[in-house]
Amino acid sequence: MNTARSTGDRAPQQDEEGHLAALGLVLLMLGATLVRYRRHEPAYMAVDLAYALLAAFVTWGRFGPDPFTG
Template identity: 70%
Template structure:
């Protein structure tokens, strides 16, 4: 179970680090031009898109660094819960835009982040 949690957390961290950096440094117009998966930025200001990217980068760090460095490891499941909340917002945005295939992708991310939160709060907690 511990290994599965590390693998899922690592994959989530990599995905959110890449996506977050992309959102933080890429102009909103270029994200929107990337195709159907980027059209959601039309509903947000450029600053909000960059803020979402920053939150994703921080969450990626929060999934891994506290446990690796053994500094406040309770932040790992809290970061995972933060991602669940962030992705719920993403799913709602995509649902409102009638992007139902992408809502399914968001739900997968929600389930993976919820698995990490559950596992790190529960059976494989870093907190003794």
């Protein structure tokens, strides 16, 4: 009897948590960008915005019309 699970076999709850984590990271990084804007720190603001854009890409990949997760 083979009890090993393949790497692609995930519970639906785990997939939903990944979607919400990606969305939460986008919101967190947008908040960080706003704080950097208020403190007049443009270099750090650009870095936070870049992270927000990368997280948005991951979120789009998870929620989009053709999700990466299959």
